[in-house]
Amino acid sequence: MEVMHDVLVIGAGCTGMRAAIEAHDRGANVGVISKLHPTRSHSGAAEGGINAALGNTAADSPETHAFDTVKGSDYLGDQDAIEIFANEAPGDIYQLEHWGAVFSRNAEGKLAQRPFGAAGSPRTVFAADITGHVLIQVLYEQLQKRMDEGMTVYEEFFAFRLVIEDGRCTGVICWDIMNGGVELITGKAVILATGGQGRMFRATTNAYACTGDGLAMALRAGLPLKDVEFMQFHPTTMYPSGILITEGCRGEGGYLLNKEGERFMQRYAPNALELASRDVVSRSEQTEIDAGRGVNGSVLLDLRHLGAEKILTRLPGSRELAMTYSNVDPIYEPIPVRPGAHYYMGGVECDNWGRTQIEGLHAAGEVACVSVHGANRLGGNSLMETIVFGRRAGYSAAEYALAVTPGSSDGEAARADADRWVQGLLDNTKGERPWQIRDELGQSMLENFGVFRHPDKMNSQVGIIEKLRERYYAGVVIEDKGRVFNNDLTQAIELGYMLDIAACMLQAGIARKESRGAHSRPHDFPDRDDANFLKHSISHWRDDGPVLSYQEVRMTRWEPMERKY
Amino acid sequence: MKVGLKIWRYDAKTGDRALREYEIDAPEEATLLDCLDIVKDRQDGTLSYRKSCRMMICGSCGMRMDGGAVLACKTRMYEIAQRGHVPVISAMGNLPIVKDMVVDMQPFWQKMRAVEPYLQPRYDQAQEAENIVPKAKMDVIHKESLCINCGCCVSECNSMESDPDFLGPAALAKGMRFVGDARDGKTIERLERYSEPHGIWDCTRCYFCNERCPKGVDPRDAIAKLGAEAMKHGIDRDMGARHAKWFVVSAKTTGWLRETELVPKTQGVVKAIKEIKFAMSLLPKGKVPPPFPPHVAADIHESRQLYDLVKEQGRDGALGIVQGERALMHLEHHQGSGDGHAKHPYGAESFPLPHLPDATPEDDPNVAALLETAPANRSSRVIGDTVPAVAGAGEETTT
Numbered sequence: 001m002e003v004m005h006d007v008l009v010i011g012a013g014c015t016g017m018r019a020a021i022e023a024h025d026r027g028a029n030v031g032v033i034s035k036l037h038p039t040r041s042h043s044g045a046a047e048g049g050i051n052a053a054l055g056n057t058a059a060d061s062p063e064t065h066a067f068d069t070v071k072g073s074d075y076l077g078d079q080d081a082i083e084i085f086a087n088e089a090p091g092d093i094y095q096l097e098h099w100g101a102v103f104s105r106n107a108e109g110k111l112a113q114r115p116f117g118a119a120g121s122p123r124t125v126f127a128a129d130i131t132g133h134v135l136i137q138v139l140y141e142q143l144q145k146r147m148d149e150g151m152t153v154y155e156e157f158f159a160f161r162l163v164i165e166d167g168r169c170t171g172v173i174c175w176d177i178m179n180g181g182v183e184l185i186t187g188k189a190v191i192l193a194t195g196g197q198g199r200m201f202r203a204t205t206n207a208y209a210c211t212g213d214g215l216a217m218a219l220r221a222g223l224p225l226k227d228v229e230f231m232q233f234h235p236t237t238m239y240p241s242g243i244l245i246t247e248g249c250r251g252e253g254g255y256l257l258n259k260e261g262e263r264f265m266q267r268y269a270p271n272a273l274e275l276a277s278r279d280v281v282s283r284s285e286q287t288e289i290d291a292g293r294g295v296n297g298s299v300l301l302d303l304r305h306l307g308a309e310k311i312l313t314r315l316p317g318s319r320e321l322a323m324t325y326s327n328v329d330p331i332y333e334p335i336p337v338r339p340g341a342h343y344y345m346g347g348v349e350c351d352n353w354g355r356t357q358i359e360g361l362h363a364a365g366e367v368a369c370v371s372v373h374g375a376n377r378l379g380g381n382s383l384m385e386t387i388v389f390g391r392r393a394g395y396s397a398a399e400y401a402l403a404v405t406p407g408s409s410d411g412e413a414a415r416a417d418a419d420r421w422v423q424g425l426l427d428n429t430k431g432e433r434p435w436q437i438r439d440e441l442g443q444s445m446l447e448n449f450g451v452f453r454h455p456d457k458m459n460s461q462v463g464i465i466e467k468l469r470e471r472y473y474a475g476v477v478i479e480d481k482g483r484v485f486n487n488d489l490t491q492a493i494e495l496g497y498m499l500d501i502a503a504c505m506l507q508a509g510i511a512r513k514e515s516r517g518a519h520s521r522p523h524d525f526p527d528r529d530d531a532n533f534l535k536h537s538i539s540h541w542r543d544d545g546p547v548l549s550y551q552e553v554r555m556t557r558w559e560p561m562e563r564k565y
Numbered sequence: 566m567k568v569g570l571k572i573w574r575y576d577a578k579t580g581d582r583a584l585r586e587y588e589i590d591a592p593e594e595a596t597l598l599d600c601l602d603i604v605k606d607r608q609d610g611t612l613s614y615r616k617s618c619r620m621m622i623c624g625s626c627g628m629r630m631d632g633g634a635v636l637a638c639k640t641r642m643y644e645i646a647q648r649g650h651v652p653v654i655s656a657m658g659n660l661p662i663v664k665d666m667v668v669d670m671q672p673f674w675q676k677m678r679a680v681e682p683y684l685q686p687r688y689d690q691a692q693e694a695e696n697i698v699p700k701a702k703m704d705v706i707h708k709e710s711l712c713i714n715c716g717c718c719v720s721e722c723n724s725m726e727s728d729p730d731f732l733g734p735a736a737l738a739k740g741m742r743f744v745g746d747a748r749d750g751k752t753i754e755r756l757e758r759y760s761e762p763h764g765i766w767d768c769t770r771c772y773f774c775n776e777r778c779p780k781g782v783d784p785r786d787a788i789a790k791l792g793a794e795a796m797k798h799g800i801d802r803d804m805g806a807r808h809a810k811w812f813v814v815s816a817k818t819t820g821w822l823r824e825t826e827l828v829p830k831t832q833g834v835v836k837a838i839k840e841i842k843f844a845m846s847l848l849p850k851g852k853v854p855p856p857f858p859p860h861v862a863a864d865i866h867e868s869r870q871l872y873d874l875v876k877e878q879g880r881d882g883a884l885g886i887v888q889g890e891r892a893l894m895h896l897e898h899h900q901g902s903g904d905g906h907a908k909h910p911y912g913a914e915s916f917p918l919p920h921l922p923d924a925t926p927e928d929d930p931n932v933a934a935l936l937e938t939a940p941a942n943r944s945s946r947v948i949g950d951t952v953p954a955v956a957g958a959g960e961e962t963t964t
């Protein structure tokens with residue numbers, strides 16, 4: 001059978017679209033598979049901005065950007081990757097601007113830049129507080145241009161299994177959401193760009209689509225996941241919905257208050273205050289809340305002193321979100337916020353070109369772990385990562401695909417097997433419906449594997465996940481037996497993904513007997529332990545569970561130091 | 566709270582439609598989307614609708630409530646439930662229904678693609694730096710760039726209902742996003758393309774798109790801007806353009822609309838001849854004033870001065886269209902000094918003033934400055950273990 005595409009990209013957020021554009025421009029025939037229409041991807045919900053050392057507002061350099069990122073990662077980031085990232089960021093921003101991105105401008109007509117947490121200089125390029133939306137739009141604009149030139153987009157195709165033949169990734173098996181049916185789509189190279197898994201936590205900024213599909217597919221295909229225990233909790237997510245309020249609010253000068261009106265961050269980060277790194281701010285908030293100085297499980301994000309004008313021009317989207325979902329107009333009242341699951345630092349282990357251990361298979365963006373973010377990501381670095389490493393993965397995949405001769409087998413056996421599996425899911429009528437398992441997973445992960453990680457709670461969570469997995473694999477009932485737009489089916493499959501990843505996360509979290517970045521164990525191991533844990537966790541799936549090992553961190557110029565803000 | 570929903574179900578296999586009623590328990594802050602999730606989880610797993618971000622940015626969950634398009638995630642149910650109203654939920658209009666609230670969006674995307682929705686730069690892009698564009702010039706396309714492609718405008722478009730080939734509000738707003746972009750080099754070609762049949766002049770100006778857009782894009786205003794830009798660049802072959810142009814010419818030369826000449830100016834002389842019989846029937850009713858001599862308004866110089874001023878200020882194109890009319894409403898607020906009924910951020914019953922643990926609020930210059938404008942009776946609310954009520958945020962407060 002003829003291979004359908006040179007390069008297949010799974011996922012069409014910022015990473016996937018950037019990768020597809022690059023591969024296309026390198027001469028590859030590209031197919032893009034996405035379970036949502038590309039502009040519905042969750043990259044579009046990014047608000048505050050994208051980091052590049054342009055130096056438009058104040059002096060800055062890629063070296064400073066790299067150092068801030070290394071320090072922010074609590075020294076778990078791979079420094080060669082971080083240097084590439086910081087050096088290539090400015091060129092990629094100019095590229096986006098040339099494509100037409102509608103960024104905010106400064107008085108000189110250059111790209112405006114705002115301060116962000118733990119950054120040595122104001123280096124966050126932005127479009128008011130809808131930066132992700134603007135990037136998704138500009139990338140989809142460029143994608144449409146290339147669709148006229150032969151690129152194929154498989155919209156609302158749910159990829160659920162990788163085809164690995166003779167050690168090579170040769171395609172993807174999908175469920176056609178609109179029409180129903182299991183489809184095999186083949187490619188010489190495949191790029192995973194499926195994003196994160198935040199939906200396994202009840203309070204999360206993530207979209208319903210962020211269910212770790214690519215992570216689980218890679219894990220099941222035998223690939224290692226790296227640093228799985230590191231989940232970023234964003235300090236300003238709204239009560240009760242978990243909807244994100246951008247770090248840009250603090251970048252523009254917003255305060256965090258406890259119920260007495262105290263800017264409590266002075267006690268935790270006397271220099272950076274509200275603009276300390278996210279892990280530090282989230283822990284400080286949780287400490288205040290736990291000490292009874294919160295307001296109904298939240299602290300307050302106060303923008304009043306910024307004045308109406310600044311709020312209306314720089315932060316209109318945040319105001320709209322606060323008014324719609326918390327009934328608060330931030331011009332007059334502070335917004336109740338608390339830490340919520342936001343970003344997954346862990347991911348599919350890959351090199352600086354997105355290459356994984358399986359030939360032909362690449363990964364980039366939130367699903368991947370290069371690692372740029374280490375134990376804690378800086379605000380504004382994830383959008384930049386999608387562009388830099390999306391481009392690099394697209395380039396590398398195209399180079400590979402255009403040089404390699406396709407293998408002999410055709411994937412039909414794998415498709416038929418997957419078809420039987422899906423039919424089995426649909427035919428099952430005994431058991432519970434998946435939503436209760438989903439809700440229990442979300443609630444328990446938040447309680448037992450959240451901002452602070454208590455040993456007893458982690459241990460009990462292992463048991464909880466085991467039981468949930470038993471219930472799930474005993475067979476869940478999909479009530480919708482039809483084929484057209486059956487999201488009852490896709491949501492059930494997604495739940496299985498999250499259960500697999502959660503099991504890996506707990507194992508690595510319990511084994512990491514230290515506090516580093518987003519992994520905080522104040523009750524038993526409150527300090528960072530470089531002697532024993534300056535290393536990446538590596539999780540494989542063997543038979544019926546995760547197996548853990550470790551890998552060295554790649555260091556270039558920066559020795560670990562004490563981390564203070 | 567108890568929420569009742571009547572949902573138009575659509576069976577993809579048989580094409581049968583049925584109105585089903587559901588009643589659920591939902592938290593007070595629940596949106597329509599949250600309520601649908603509860604129905605799907607607890608009552609009926611076969612219910613289908615699109616969703617993803619649940620924060621008004623991905624554009625997935627456009628659907629109709631009581632016959633008008635809404636984003637389900639933006640629609641709070643508290644007030645509706647309090648009123649005891651049971652809204653009717655159905656798929657969006659003007660797009661083929663696939664199942665329940667899921668429509669086939671392909672016609673929508675095809676029209677998007679028809680406007681060549683990507684920058685065709687007029688700059689040489691080799692330089693390793695950004696294009697310098699004044700902020701004011703980027704502001705021109707601010708509203709158009711807010712579009713999330715949800716399709717709510719298309720759902721309610723009257724022109725599209727009678728002409729399915731009409732490009733429609735979303736695609737044309739996207740077109741304006743490029744026509745208005747100082748970096749785009751294909752302005753004329755775009756305006757020519759968008760002025761063709763099924764383009765800008767086929768809009769009936771019903772303003773339903775502005776009314777229903779959940780993001781304040783105001784597609785009808787964007788279409789008006791495109792029309793004005795087209796005429797400014799002399800692209801006025803379409804009857805709609807000629808019609809509008811005659812209003813301007815007529816007002817400038819005589820201060821009145823010369824209706825008798827409107828028909829030949831719009832439709833051309835040959836076509837206008839066919840209308841003579843109809844015109845004759847209007848004559849006895851005084852609806853067809855004799856064209857000669859033209860009736861010139863007394864203060865015609867004022868009309869001409871106004872015309873010259875518009876030209877002088879460069880407001881004869883897109884800038885002549887009211888910018889951000891609804892965006893301003895969207896941002897409406899009433900900050901004042903606290904006397905009278907205007908609110909003040911640090912006014913009576915406000916939250917405690919921010920301060921560092923070892924300092925007073927007055928030590929912070931920003932806080933001190935705002936405090937100076939605060940009313941004399943300012944007082945801090947004592948915060949108990951409650952957050953501001955989430956209930957009661959209806960559509961009115963946010964759109």
